[in-house]
Amino acid sequence: MSKLYTFLKYFFITFWTVFVVAPFLWAVSTSFKDFQSVNSKVTYIPWLDFEPTLEGWRVLIKSPAKGGVDIVEPYFNSIFVTCTASLISIFLGTLAAYALSRFTFKAGFVRNNDITFFFISQRIMPPIVLSIPFFIFLSTIGLLDSLLGLVVVYIVLLMPIAVWIMVDFFNRVPKELDETALIDGCNPYQAFYKVVLPNSIPGLIVAGMFCIIFGWIDFFFAFILTFTEVQLLPVKVVALNSSITPWWSLSASALVSVAPLIIVAFIVERYLSKGNLSGALK
Amino acid sequence: MNLIGEKISYKPDEQFHLNDVSFNFKKGNLYTILGRTLSGKTTLLKTIAGLLNPDQGSISFEEKDFIKIPVWERNVAMVYQQFINYPHLNVYENITFPLEQRKLSPEQIKKDVDEALKTVGLVGFENRKIQELSGGQQQRVALARSLAKKAKILLLDEPLVNLDYKLREQLREEFKRIFSEGLSQDTILIYSTTDPQEVMELNGEVIVLDEGKVLQKGPAKEIFENPSNLKVAEISNDPPMNVLKGSKNSKNLNFENISLEIPNHFKNLEDKDYNFGIRASEIKLDENGEEFEIELAEISGSETLLHLKRGNSKIIALIEEVMNFKIHEKVKINFNANKFYAFAEDEKLVSSPYGGTNG
Numbered sequence: 328m329s330k331l332y333t334f335l336k337y338f339f340i341t342f343w344t345v346f347v348v349a350p351f352l353w354a355v356s357t358s359f360k361d362f363q364s365v366n367s368k369v370t371y372i373p374w375l376d377f378e379p380t381l382e383g384w385r386v387l388i389k390s391p392a393k394g395g396v397d398i399v400e401p402y403f404n405s406i407f408v409t410c411t412a413s414l415i416s417i418f419l420g421t422l423a424a425y426a427l428s429r430f431t432f433k434a435g436f437v438r439n440n441d442i443t444f445f446f447i448s449q450r451i452m453p454p455i456v457l458s459i460p461f462f463i464f465l466s467t468i469g470l471l472d473s474l475l476g477l478v479v480v481y482i483v484l485l486m487p488i489a490v491w492i493m494v495d496f497f498n499r500v501p502k503e504l505d506e507t508a509l510i511d512g513c514n515p516y517q518a519f520y521k522v523v524l525p526n527s528i529p530g531l532i533v534a535g536m537f538c539i540i541f542g543w544i545d546f547f548f549a550f551i552l553t554f555t556e557v558q559l560l561p562v563k564v565v566a567l568n569s570s571i572t573p574w575w576s577l578s579a580s581a582l583v584s585v586a587p588l589i590i591v592a593f594i595v596e597r598y599l600s601k602g603n604l605s606g607a608l609k
Numbered sequence: 610m611n612l613i614g615e616k617i618s619y620k621p622d623e624q625f626h627l628n629d630v631s632f633n634f635k636k637g638n639l640y641t642i643l644g645r646t647l648s649g650k651t652t653l654l655k656t657i658a659g660l661l662n663p664d665q666g667s668i669s670f671e672e673k674d675f676i677k678i679p680v681w682e683r684n685v686a687m688v689y690q691q692f693i694n695y696p697h698l699n700v701y702e703n704i705t706f707p708l709e710q711r712k713l714s715p716e717q718i719k720k721d722v723d724e725a726l727k728t729v730g731l732v733g734f735e736n737r738k739i740q741e742l743s744g745g746q747q748q749r750v751a752l753a754r755s756l757a758k759k760a761k762i763l764l765l766d767e768p769l770v771n772l773d774y775k776l777r778e779q780l781r782e783e784f785k786r787i788f789s790e791g792l793s794q795d796t797i798l799i800y801s802t803t804d805p806q807e808v809m810e811l812n813g814e815v816i817v818l819d820e821g822k823v824l825q826k827g828p829a830k831e832i833f834e835n836p837s838n839l840k841v842a843e844i845s846n847d848p849p850m851n852v853l854k855g856s857k858n859s860k861n862l863n864f865e866n867i868s869l870e871i872p873n874h875f876k877n878l879e880d881k882d883y884n885f886g887i888r889a890s891e892i893k894l895d896e897n898g899e900e901f902e903i904e905l906a907e908i909s910g911s912e913t914l915l916h917l918k919r920g921n922s923k924i925i926a927l928i929e930e931v932m933n934f935k936i937h938e939k940v941k942i943n944f945n946a947n948k949f950y951a952f953a954e955d956e957k958l959v960s961s962p963y964g965g966t967n968g
Contacts, residue, residue: 501693506660506680509660510681511710512682512710517681522697526697
């Protein structure tokens, strides 16, 4: 029985790994090919099947005038917008979450849970509902087609994630820990940053990871709220697809756009696999 | 110069958590607050610490209005029943934390921490992480942090309740030593517990709390010998004091078709209905005794707890040896009438074997 289970388990894992990794291998291989090796016959292994070339990668950094597609600027735009929006979201979201977890708010019929739900509800709505208000809002304040405008919109999108994760995290930190800090001579702000925050690092990492992922992969708002001045990576990569860009450059652009997420995943995996998101406290 | 609380009430919801509580705690003394779970012990300690503000009443310390002083300036120390330490700091840093908060000199901090570590027996554990320690050791760290502060008010909220039996016994013994050695003469020590045995061993002034109300105050011995009413008798005994509804006439004490000779200390009692109280340890197995049915038999350590039933009365007997009983079996027991308490129908103490009455 357990042998069958082990077999099925590894069979499934193997199958799934191949399923996920195969397209990547294909993309890596294709990104080093040239016209000849893509169009003549089926080829897989560099040096054996075909002669690898860096031409596909060079196209990505060449300016359009020289026949390239130049994704460098959109790349740094994406990094800037994602990181800035994530940092601000984590900062504001953590403060909001701590307040929601520790203090009782009463305003009419509104209680803590209602406020938390308000934050999360921003993510429950289909994004398209928000597109027109965002467009009008940004055009009114003159931030349409600008990096700052995108940062503002992404904070609205990412902060609910940070609040949601951190409220749950803080709720698992015993209230007595804060109280002990107060008794030991900390004022409420010191209790937060000297005691609660250092014990919330796993939660901050997870929240940060989700913010980065959701910020990085967003196509919809980047597409709607920008035109010519500013372009983010997902929009650029999709635009490449509809043009006459060769397959090898498309593969290379796809690889560079997922690379940061893979790096983030590897860094965070350590924390996730330990299963000790709240481990420090119990 | 005392810690004085007057008519403190705290009612955050429908129920009183504290109801008209007054106290006068003197420096250099040990006070124990005895009460069942949810009786308001933690609320009272938190109120003294400043974590809660009472709805009514006043607290003053050294002639200053304590309620106006925020928690972080009150210079109190508190140990929780959960083992609360700072998980991101090691043992040494945990104990220095409050001292650094008060910006003491490094030499002073080192001296105080070393002293505290020595008192609680954790020398050599300085660099350990909190998570690597056992529950008992974690509680020692929390205690060391409180001692090192040299706070004028030290609050211990059921510090032993989450420890296993063996450790509890051991730490309780040590507490007596620590309290006599490790505390200065101007510290007020307030210790809350549900365990009557702890109260007797610590042997301080006792406040019995129930549903937020003070039921009785006095030295531990006085509470044990002359509980002012039935509730106090139940709270201050473990297992709770048995209550038998009965009556006294000119010749006998009667309850559940049992007649006992009138003991000396009941001679002057009026003939009427009473609630008789008898401690579980004063009930003995006796071939010539009265017949009761066993409902449950628990063996704990070297003792056996018998839950007995006769008519409408349910009692608990503590037999000081390990014996096997079958449920629903009949046993014969003997009551020691000389150890009987009499409580009036309004549950006030009327007569005790130790001579006390409630007026």
